[in-house]
Amino acid sequence: MKIAVCLKHIIGPPSSGLAGTGAPLRHSPNPLDLSAIEEALRLRAGSGGSEVVVVTAGPPQAELTLNRAIAMGADKAIRVWDEAMCGADSFFTAEVLCATLRATGFDLILCGSRSADTGSGIVGALLAEELELPLIAGALGLKYDERTNRISADKKLERGVRETYTTCLPAMVTIEHGPNEPRWYGAGWVHRLLKQKIERRDLRWLGVSFPAQSRRVEIVAVTPPRPRTKLGVNVASLSREEKLRMMFGQTRTSAGQVRASDRPEDAARKIKEHLDKWLG
Amino acid sequence: MVSQFKHLFTPLQIGPVTIRNRIFSPPYATSMLEDEARGWWDRLAHFHAERAKGGIGLIVMSEVCAHPVAVAHRFAVLDERHIPHLRELTDMIHAHGAKIFQLIHNPGRHALPAYSHLPTWGPSPTRRGALAITHAMDHDEIREMVASYARTAKIIKEAGFDGIELQGAHGFMIGSFLSPATNVRSDEYGGSLENRMRFLDEILAAIREQIGSDMVLGTSLSIDELNPHGITVEEGQEIAARLDSGGMLNFLTARVGDFAAVPIWIGDMRVAPGAAVPFAALVKRAVRMPVLTVLRIKDPFHAERILAEGQADMVGMGRATLCDPELPGKAESGRAEEIRYCISCNQGCLQRYDQGLAIECVLNPAVGLERELGVGKIAPAQRKKRVLVVGGGPAGLKAAETAALRGQQVVILERGPELGGQILIACRLPGREEVAEATSHLVGQVRRLGVEVRLNTEASTRTIGELRPDAVVIATGSAPAALPFKSNDRVRVFHAVDVIQRKVEAGNVVVVFDGGESHWKCCGTAELLAQQGKKVTLVTFRAFAGWDLPPNTVPPFYQRMAEHDVTILPFTIVSGVTPDGVVVRDIFSRRERVLAADSLVHTVDNEVCDGLYRELKGKVPELYAAGDCVSPRKIDSAIREGFLAALRI
Numbered sequence: 001m002k003i004a005v006c007l008k009h010i011i012g013p014p015s016s017g018l019a020g021t022g023a024p025l026r027h028s029p030n031p032l033d034l035s036a037i038e039e040a041l042r043l044r045a046g047s048g049g050s051e052v053v054v055v056t057a058g059p060p061q062a063e064l065t066l067n068r069a070i071a072m073g074a075d076k077a078i079r080v081w082d083e084a085m086c087g088a089d090s091f092f093t094a095e096v097l098c099a100t101l102r103a104t105g106f107d108l109i110l111c112g113s114r115s116a117d118t119g120s121g122i123v124g125a126l127l128a129e130e131l132e133l134p135l136i137a138g139a140l141g142l143k144y145d146e147r148t149n150r151i152s153a154d155k156k157l158e159r160g161v162r163e164t165y166t167t168c169l170p171a172m173v174t175i176e177h178g179p180n181e182p183r184w185y186g187a188g189w190v191h192r193l194l195k196q197k198i199e200r201r202d203l204r205w206l207g208v209s210f211p212a213q214s215r216r217v218e219i220v221a222v223t224p225p226r227p228r229t230k231l232g233v234n235v236a237s238l239s240r241e242e243k244l245r246m247m248f249g250q251t252r253t254s255a256g257q258v259r260a261s262d263r264p265e266d267a268a269r270k271i272k273e274h275l276d277k278w279l280g
Numbered sequence: 281m282v283s284q285f286k287h288l289f290t291p292l293q294i295g296p297v298t299i300r301n302r303i304f305s306p307p308y309a310t311s312m313l314e315d316e317a318r319g320w321w322d323r324l325a326h327f328h329a330e331r332a333k334g335g336i337g338l339i340v341m342s343e344v345c346a347h348p349v350a351v352a353h354r355f356a357v358l359d360e361r362h363i364p365h366l367r368e369l370t371d372m373i374h375a376h377g378a379k380i381f382q383l384i385h386n387p388g389r390h391a392l393p394a395y396s397h398l399p400t401w402g403p404s405p406t407r408r409g410a411l412a413i414t415h416a417m418d419h420d421e422i423r424e425m426v427a428s429y430a431r432t433a434k435i436i437k438e439a440g441f442d443g444i445e446l447q448g449a450h451g452f453m454i455g456s457f458l459s460p461a462t463n464v465r466s467d468e469y470g471g472s473l474e475n476r477m478r479f480l481d482e483i484l485a486a487i488r489e490q491i492g493s494d495m496v497l498g499t500s501l502s503i504d505e506l507n508p509h510g511i512t513v514e515e516g517q518e519i520a521a522r523l524d525s526g527g528m529l530n531f532l533t534a535r536v537g538d539f540a541a542v543p544i545w546i547g548d549m550r551v552a553p554g555a556a557v558p559f560a561a562l563v564k565r566a567v568r569m570p571v572l573t574v575l576r577i578k579d580p581f582h583a584e585r586i587l588a589e590g591q592a593d594m595v596g597m598g599r600a601t602l603c604d605p606e607l608p609g610k611a612e613s614g615r616a617e618e619i620r621y622c623i624s625c626n627q628g629c630l631q632r633y634d635q636g637l638a639i640e641c642v643l644n645p646a647v648g649l650e651r652e653l654g655v656g657k658i659a660p661a662q663r664k665k666r667v668l669v670v671g672g673g674p675a676g677l678k679a680a681e682t683a684a685l686r687g688q689q690v691v692i693l694e695r696g697p698e699l700g701g702q703i704l705i706a707c708r709l710p711g712r713e714e715v716a717e718a719t720s721h722l723v724g725q726v727r728r729l730g731v732e733v734r735l736n737t738e739a740s741t742r743t744i745g746e747l748r749p750d751a752v753v754i755a756t757g758s759a760p761a762a763l764p765f766k767s768n769d770r771v772r773v774f775h776a777v778d779v780i781q782r783k784v785e786a787g788n789v790v791v792v793f794d795g796g797e798s799h800w801k802c803c804g805t806a807e808l809l810a811q812q813g814k815k816v817t818l819v820t821f822r823a824f825a826g827w828d829l830p831p832n833t834v835p836p837f838y839q840r841m842a843e844h845d846v847t848i849l850p851f852t853i854v855s856g857v858t859p860d861g862v863v864v865r866d867i868f869s870r871r872e873r874v875l876a877a878d879s880l881v882h883t884v885d886n887e888v889c890d891g892l893y894r895e896l897k898g899k900v901p902e903l904y905a906a907g908d909c910v911s912p913r914k915i916d917s918a919i920r921e922g923f924l925a926a927l928r929i
Binding site: 226227228229230233234235236240243244246247248249 | 504547
C-alpha cells in the first residue's frame, strides 16, 4: 500500500506576546499533520510492503518539516515550490498537491484535518473532490483490512460519542488529534536523514500554471491566545505539588530531564526511570 | 449589538449595594498616604477616582489597619480626624458611579516592627515564616483588638464607604487564628475549628453592632493555605460554609495560600492567569453569598469566561486596572484591543512597595500622578509640531504615542526591521513572553494614532535635517559593551543577548556571569540554558542571583534552578578564561579557582548609543533624549522618560 501524507510547514505567531510587532514568525510542522504521519507509520507497520511518501507545497524552510517526517520514518519526501506560490490560497495548494500526488501515485492519502495557522480545513476535502476519492474527515485512528482492502476510521463527535467509518481504497482521510501521540524520532533516524534526499519539484515540472492574482490571501495580523481558566479542575483532589504546578501553569515538571551534558550512563538511567514510571 | 461581555457588565447585588459591573479592584497597598498637611488621602483619592472614572464597578481600598501593632509601611490607624478627608475620597469615587469598600487590614504576625515600633501580635508565640517572633495575645489583648476592629469599622461607615472587607487570608491576623499552622493555643481561641474561628466571629459581631445590617461586610479567606500544616481545602470550604450560615457576611473573597505563598498570591507572569479561580469555584458551591476571585486576571475576555462559567461572581483586576485604569470602559465600549495589559512584572507595584516606596507602574507612568497627568488631563499641543522620534523601543514608542495623543504629527525612524527595541530580546526568555505586551500595546497605539513608522531606516543628521522636524526625541537605546574576555580553543565566550536571541549556541557546560545586573538578563539566560539541557553555573557578584528581581519572584526562580540542577555562586566574579575553563574569584577572600566549562555567557553591561544625540545637540529647535540612550536601565525608565519628553514638546 502506498500512503501519501500531505504536510504543511506552518508559520505561527512569534511567541505569544510578540504578535503585531512584526517579529519574525515561528516555523514548525503543523501538529495535526504530525498525527497524520504517525497514523501512516502505524499502518505501514501493520501491513507488509507499504510505503509512506510525504509531500509538501512550501518554501525551503518547509524542508524542516519534511526532515522531521523522515526522522519519524517516512520513506520518501517531496517538496513542491515556486516563488510565484507565495500567498496562494487553499484551492491552489490543493491543485498543486493533487498534481504531485497523481505523479507519485497513492492508495491512501492522509493529512491533518486543518492547519494550525490558516486553518481553512478544506485542503483534504478539495483533494478528495479533485481526485474523486471517498473522504473520511477528522479521523482519530485508522485500521486497514488487507483482505477486503478497506480502511476504517474512528471519529469523535460531541460529548465523546464515537463513530466508526469504513471505505474502500483508494481514499482520502483527514486526521484529528487522537490517542496516537506522534513519535518524536523513529529508530534509525540519523541514518535515514543522511540517506534520504528530498525531491524538489516546481510548478513547471508538475504542469500547473499559477492562477490569477485575485486568488491570493495574506495574513495581516496575528494576536496571541487569550488566557482561560480550565473548567472543572477539582482542586480538592490534587496534591499540594499538583496544585502548585497547576497554579504555575506547568503541566509537567522539568526535573529528571536528560541533558546534553549528562554522562551516557546518567542519561540512560534517567530514560529508564522515565520509561519505568510511564509504563507503570 | 449584544456585548461580548454580557456577564462582565451585568450589575451585581452584594447585600444592600448594587455594583454596576463585575470588575473590582482588590485591595492593594499603595503607600501613597501623605501627611496631614497634604490632606492624607488626596493623592489616593485621585488615584482611585481615576479607576472609578475608567468604569470599574467596585474598588476595595487598602491602606487602613485596625490597630497600632498592625502597622506596616504607610498603613493608617483611623481616627475621627480622617473622616472629612475620607469623605472627600468616597465622594469622588461615587461621583464616577463606582462603589468603594474599605479593607480593614491587620498583618498580625507579618506586621513590620520597623514601621510600628511595636511587637507583632498573633495567636501563638512562634516565628514560623514571619520576620519577628510573635507576641501571643492574651484575652485582654484579644478584646482590645476586636474593639479596634469595631471602632475602625464605625469610622469607615461615617466616612461614606459602601462596605467593609476584612483581611482574613494569607496568615495575617485573622488568618493566623484560623490556621492550625500558626494557632497552637489551648484556650477557647485554639484547637477545634470552632475555637479557631472564634476570634473572627467576635470581630464580625462587634463590627455588625457598629455598622448595623445595612452596610456590606465581607472577608477574604485563604481557602487553601497550600501548607501541609495549614488550612486545607476541605477546611477552607468548611470555614466558608460556616461563615455563610452565620449570616454576618455579604460576600467572600476566595484567596489561596498562607503568607509564605506570596509568590503565588501576588504572582508574577509565571503564575497561570486566574490561578485561584478553581478554588473560588469550589467555594461558590459551598456558599450562597457572592464569591469574588482574584489573582492575575488581566484580560476582560478571560474575566467574562470565568463569570459565564459560573466560577465566581466577581473578578478582581487589581494590577490590570493599575496598569490601565480605563480597562473596564474600553472593554464595555468595544475597544478591548486598546487595553494596555498588565504584564505582571511586579516591578513597579510590589517591588517598590516592598522597598517602602509609593507604588508605580512600569507601563503606566501616570500612577500616583493622577491629579496632574491622569486620563484626559494631558494638555493638547498648543501648536501642531512635526515630531521625529528616533528609535522604536519602549522609550521611543511611548514618546510617539504621547506626542500623537497631544495632537502632534509624529514620525518614528527605526533602524531595525521591527518595533520593540530590547523588549524583543527580553520576551524571548523562558516564561517571559508577556513582556512583549509592553511594546505590542504601544505598537498598536501608534498605528491607531496614525504615527508614521519607517522601519529599516538609519537616522543621521542629514536624514533628520531633510525631514525638517520641529522636535526630535532621541531614543536610540543601548547595546552591550564588548566582551571583556576572549574565547580560546576550548572555552568560548558569548554575549548573553546573543544566546537569548538564539544567534549562538553555547556549549554543554556553561558558566553564566552576572556582573551586577542581577535581573532577568542573567537569571533568564541561566534558565534558558538550563532548559536547553546544559549544565549551568550562575556566578553572581551579588549576595544572591536575582538580587534586583521583585522579592517574591526570587523563590520560584531558585526552585526552578534547583530543579534544573543549576549551581549558583554568590559574591563571586569571573576573573578570566583559560583553556581549562572559567576562572572565578570570591570577592572577599579573593581566592581563585577554575570552573571546568566549555562556554562563558557574559551579561555585559550595556553602553549608551547617544552618538546621534551629541551630533544633533544645538542643531534642531527642540531635542530630547529618553530611555537607555541616556543611561541603560530598565523598561520603567524608558517608558517614563519617553512619556515626559513628549509632554515637554
